[in-house]
Amino acid sequence: KNEVEQSPQNLTAQEGEFITINCSYSVGISALHWLQQHPGGGIVSLFMLSSGKKKHGRLIATINIQEKHSSLHITASHPRDSAVYICAVLTGNQFYFGTGTSLTVIP
Amino acid sequence: ETGVTQSPTHLIKTRGQQVTLRCSSQSGHNTVSWYQQALGQGPQFIFQYYREEENGRGNFPPRFSGLQFPNYSSELNVNALELDDSALYLCASSFPRRSSGGALSTGELFFGEGSRLTVL
Numbered sequence: 323k324n325e326v327e328q329s330p331q332n333l334t335a336q337e338g339e340f341i342t343i344n345c346s347y348s349v350g351i352s353a354l355h356w357l358q359q360h361p362g363g364g365i366v367s368l369f370m371l372s373s374g375k376k377k378h379g380r381l382i383a384t385i386n387i388q389e390k391h392s393s394l395h396i397t398a399s400h401p402r403d404s405a406v407y408i409c410a411v412l413t414g415n416q417f418y419f420g421t422g423t424s425l426t427v428i429p
Numbered sequence: 430e431t432g433v434t435q436s437p438t439h440l441i442k443t444r445g446q447q448v449t450l451r452c453s454s455q456s457g458h459n460t461v462s463w464y465q466q467a468l469g470q471g472p473q474f475i476f477q478y479y480r481e482e483e484n485g486r487g488n489f490p491p492r493f494s495g496l497q498f499p500n501y502s503s504e505l506n507v508n509a510l511e512l513d514d515s516a517l518y519l520c521a522s523s524f525p526r527r528s529s530g531g532a533l534s535t536g537e538l539f540f541g542e543g544s545r546l547t548v549l
Contacts, residue, residue, distance in 0.1 A: 352534045363466075363517050365540040408471055412535055415485025417462065417474040 325349050328409050328420035335427050341396040343423045345409030348390065356383050356394050357408040359422065365408070368394070399427045432456060433522050435541035442510050443549050450505045450544045452520035460535060461503040463495060464519040466543075472519060477535065478503060479525070510548045517543045 326347045335341050345354070356368040369376050369383040371392065376383050380399075385392040396403055404427050409420040432455035442448050454461055460479045464472035474487035478497035492508040501522070507514055521538040 355538060357538075357540075363519070363543040363545070365472075365519060365521075365538075367538050367540070370537045410472070415477055415479075415535070416487060417464075417477075417485075417535075419464075419471040419473065421471040 324420070325413075325418040326409055326411055326420040328407075328423050330423060331421070332424045333426070335399050335425070337400060337427055337429050339399050339427075341399050341403075341425065341427075343394045343407050343409075343425070345392045345394070345420055346390060347392075347409075347411045347418070349411065349413045349418065351387075351390075351411040351413050353412045354385055354392050355410040355412070356392070357410060359406040359408060361405075368407075396425075399425075401427045401429050403427050433520065433539050433541040435518075435520055435544050437544055438542065439545045439547075441547045441549060444510055444512060446510050446548075447506065447508045448510060448546060450507075450518050450520075450546070452503045452505070452522075452541055454501045454503070454522035455539050458522035458524050458539070459501050460523045460525060461497055461501065462521050462523070462535070462538070463503070463505045464521070465489075465514075466517045466519060467513075468516070475505065507546075512548050515546060515548045517545050519543045 359365045371385045380397045382395040406422040408422045462477040463475040466472040477485040481497045494506045497503045521540045523536045526536040
């Protein structure tokens with residue numbers, strides 16, 4: 323069993339739609355990271371959370387420590403949001419990653 | 430642009446050979462971590478260095494080793510290459526942060542573009 327599970331694995335949306343990607347984890351964590359990976363491999367850090375909620379532009383990330391669950395929301399989605407979104411958790415000095423959610427936003 | 434650079438970007442090796450991958454950290458970052466990402470998979474944590482000492486390791490055999498230098502740049506060395514070592518190798522630099530409890534842990538990650546290794 324993976325320490326980090328993401329859903330859905332693949333997601334296709336129309337431009338403008340509200341998108342939610344979910345991440346559940348089974349270990350105690352000190353932080354959770356949401357990452358974005360574009361084709362070609364480059365990874366960008368979107369959020370680092372240890373509690374509550376963070377917002378950056380059209381992106382919102384929430385975490386519920388008691389339920390061991392986090393969500394990444396994208397409002398007013400745009401084709402440039404198409405990428406793989408990866409959830410990663412830090413426990414001690416060890417990272418565990420989800421397998422990613424591949425998002426395609428159609429114009 | 431994260432300020433983290435990796436070299437080489439692509440390389441091809443044969444089974445049994447050794448490889449060294451390099452990573453330069455963003456200025457001011459004293460922590461570097463390395464990851465292996467096989468095609469179609471999420472990254473897997475290899476290890477992390479903080480101030481030149483390994484302070485975290487994933488489930489990788491000893492033939493995966495690393496170094497961090499006084500300028501906080503880093504190397505990943507893989508000996509006795511196997512076909513399954515073919516992957517994208519990513520490094521990320523960061524600066525520690527203090528949690529609400531006062532413990533030091535890894536801060537926001539800044540990734541390089543990766544080194545794509547093919548083992549034939």
